[in-house]
Amino acid sequence: MAISDGETWVLASHNAGKIKELRDILAPRGIALKSAVELDLPEPEETEPTFEGNAALKARAACEATGLTCLADDSGLSVDxxxxxxxxxxxxxxxEPRDFGRAMQRVHDELGEAADRTARFVSVIALARPDGSISRYRGEVAGTIIWPPRGKGGFGYDPVFCPAGERRTFGEMAPEEKRQLSHRARALAAMIAAEFGS
Incomplete structure (x- = not known):
């Protein structure tokens, strides 16, 4: 079902980096994005075993709480x-509190001397509507894990992830450069093509 420009959506996220990234991508489409933080929505427990399941769970919970179209992303780093x-x-x-320096160190420690450093960022966007319908869109970007971390940009695991075909990590890229390559941008591109027809 196509949607019209000028709607207000809710982003079911408390992650400041994700909120900024999605606002920047959706603003040109005329979508006013309110966050779960602004609306004081609780974070539902992520009990599903897949990115698709957790994205849908979060979007549906926010939609039921607000009566608005809700967007949720479940994403992460998958190391082969x-x-x-x-x-x-x-x-x-x-x-808790979230410390991605510690998380990146754990990835490095668990990889040890492994020769295979391939990985991928995965993002699944779920869009839940007040009529009960829900759509899911998946985006991936392949790359390698590098050490030590490089760059102060992005968020999460970005400083240890070098996308395929690049010499720089996501953490070393300007936000607009990362948006051209990121898993979330690819999932959103699929959503925009389906929902807006372009």
Whole structure:
């Protein structure tokens, strides 16, 4: 079902970096994005075993709480030599309070001397509407894990992830450069093509 420009959506996220990135991408489409923080929405427990399941769970909970179209992203880093870990547990590897320096160190420690450093960032965007319908869009970007971390940009695991075909990590890229390559941008591009028709 196509949507019209000028709507207000809710982003079911408390992650400041994610909120800024999605606002920047959706603003040109005329979408006013309110965050779960602004609306004081609780974070539902992520109980699903897949990115798709958790994205839908979060979007549906926010939609039921607000009565508005809600967007949720579930994303993470999947490292091939770690059997896809940290995967859906990417944020949890950072602990509470979240410390992605610690999470990146854990990835490095668990890889040890592994020759295979391939990994991918995965993002699934779920869009839940007040009529009960829900759509899901997946984006991935392949790359390698590097050490030590490089760059202060981005968030999460960006300083240790070098996308395929690049010499710089996501952490070394300007936000607009990362948006051209990121898993979230690819998932959103699929969503925009389906929802806006372009």
């Amino acid at each position: 030599a770690l059997d896809g870990a940290p995967g859906i547990y990417s944020a949890r590897w950072a602990g």
